[in-house]
Amino acid sequence: MAKIHELSVNLTNQIAAGEVIERPASVVKELVENAIDAGSSRIRVDVIDAGLKQIIVQDNGSGIAGNQLELAFTRHATSKINTEHDLFNISTLGFRGEALASIAAVSQVEILTNTGNAAGTRAEFTAGTKTIQEDAAAVQGTQITVKDLFYNTPARLKYLRSPRTEMMKIVDIINRLALGYPQIALTLVNEGRTLLQTAGNGNLGQTVANVYGRNIASKMIPFSSSDSDFTVSGLISKPELTRSTRNFISLLLNGRYIRNFQLAAAILDGYGTNLAVKHYPIAVVQIETDPLLVDVNVHPTKREVRLSKETGLRRLITGAISDALLDKEVQGSALANLRATRATTLVDQLQFNLNKNVVETERAPVVDEVNESPATQIDSKSHQQYVDLNQPRDDDRYLITKTWQKNVARQEQLTPFPTAGGKTVISKGDERLGSSLPELSLVGQTRSYLVAASAGDLYLVDQVAARRLISFHQIKRELDGQQQINQQGLLTPLMLEFGNLEFIQIKEKLNEIKKIGLFLEDFGQNTFVLRSYPTWLSGELEKSVRAILDRFLNVDQNNLANLFKHIAADQAQRAVTGRKKLTTADCEDLLAHLRALTDPYHDANGQVVIVQLRQSELQKMFKKD
Secondary structure (H helix, E strand, C coil): CCCCCCCCHHHHHHHHHHHHCCCHHHHHHHHHHHHHHCCCCEEEEEEEHHHCCEEEEEECCCCCCHHHHHHHCCCCCCCCCCCHHHHHCCCCCCCCCCHHHHHHHCCEEEEEEECCCCCEEEEEEECCEEEEEEEECCCCEEEEEEECCCCCCHHHHCCCCCHHHHHHHHHHHHHHHHHHCCCCEEEEEECCEEEEECCCCCCHHHHHHHHHCHHHHCCEEEEEEECCCEEEEEEEECCCCEECCHHHEEEEECCEEECCHHHHHHHHHHHHHHCCCCCEECEEEEEEECHHHEECCCCCCCCCCEECCHHHHHHHHHHHHHHHHHHCCCCCCHHHHHHCCCCCCCCCCCCCCCCCCCECCECCCCCCCCCCCCCCCCCCCCCCCCECCCCCECCCCECCECCHHHHHHHHHHCCCCECCCCCECCCHHHHHHHCCCCCCEEEEECCCEEEEEECCEEEEEEHHHHHHHHHHHHHHHHHCCCCCCCEEEEEEEEEEECCHHHHHHHHHCHHHHHCCCCCEEEEECCEEEEEEEECCCCCCHHHHHHHHHHHHHHCCCCCHHHHHHHHHHHHHHHHCCCCCCCCHHHHHHHHHHHHCCCCCCECCCCCECEEEECHHHHHHHCCCC
16 A cells, blocks of 8 residues: 655645646736736736746736745735635635745746835746845836746646647736726737737726727627626627627626626627527626625636626626617617528428338339339338348349449449540439439519429429529639639728737638638738628628628638538628519529539528429329329
8 A cells, every 4th residue: 555645845836736827828817816916007918939938927016025925935825815704705816825836836937026115026936946035126016927837847738729829818818807907007918019008097998999999899888787786887799799609708707707607698688689699799797796795716717606696697787788788779680580590301302210220111113204203101000011221132122232332332433434525424314413403494483483394393493592592602612712712802991900819810810711712911900901802792891801700710710611601601691682573584594503503402501492393293282183
């Protein structure tokens, strides 16, 4: 049996650091929160190599006395709580006294601090141990420099993401802190470039402009409400200004950024039917309450908290947002909720026996007409013959035989013979398989539908859906690279301003964004310039471009095929807004385009485009044998 022993201080500090310091963003968060707790009005963060090489946090707070420096870097040493009662009445961001000790355990730390005396103090810590302390000239406040993060725990480096991703984590942390404390001037600098700078004048709208850009800030609506326990206030975006994820919802409880699904849902409930499906607002919700109603000691990073009277808070948030939208007379459209993709099952085409082990595979009677394929209604009460699909049969009465797989493999190896002109020879049978729609003869058109016929069958074509389907495939071919994306030049270039986090993401993905047909140029100050746009882009240009970029960044960044499908479907929907009178030539051209498609019967969302009425069905309608 292994001998039980007490772990060394250095080892316990490294273990504790694993819970508190997960990545460079964790270091930034802890140091900036300490600066806020110290009463700072100005805080500056400088980062090199996404924080792995160096992080500097400088503030003008109260500072640390020289005789308490070593104690400050000891685990569970803090000035923020004294008794057990204080643990349930926390009004500061930090309180455990673990941050400095955890950071020093996995890095090299230098601290320069002054409490307002004539001389300040400088100290260095390596792997949690103080190596030097001396008097030094310093202004009031504290400057902490963290170098070579995780240098003594190389295994931790393997679990970090790319430098770009780690930098975006830092930007996100600083953005949330800036929104929670608009009265503090926050500056974030990455390798000499300023990414964020707030005025610190207490104006939340101005801070939102610094974080998300002036375009978004101008479309935000203020709200506020209170009851006996809570006061809620902040800014919410108009219903037409949305994003594809919840990441732009900031819940700030007594200045602390928290995650709470129920409170986020309360924000959405406040919008009612004004939001389209899977669209989320930009919201900054500040919640003020008595610290006695909050338990923040439930998560290592304190992002999750327990709230007393949470149900009442949810009602307060929902009501405040709903009232704010009504006051602004926001006219939302519930029709957007009807655009969600719905799976359509055409039960009249084919019916299956749902027994999981067997399926009816007996051949149907041979029909003379090529396109005739009458569905057989399955009656569970009638006599049925079933065969196990795992049991090949020798007789010709069943579809699955012993030679089935061999024949399929042989056919897959065959290639069409090329002609002298380089075109592929395709048999008449293969042509029919390539398009399930036969050659149609136009009969006429109603207000909304084309009427066509083929081999005695009648076809009804939804004019609007058909035009959208054809437009969808044309746009999709350009996005897939099968055709060149035609561009329309702008007389006046479009200037697109973004928040600091979105700007970094877009700049890193400019080459991928070019595949969409958007050629963005860095104009500085978190702004891109667009000088031309794809000709298929419909609607208000800036709104359409921002919607595409939002989906690219937040939903389909790693799935361009899905993004292209979504863009093509959305733009086809915008391009074809309603029915119109078609000439005979237009109708015939529409039918020819539909026949060239692999599946002309359904649009990109699975909605029906063509309905076929077979001759036998027409005869039944008129009660003819």
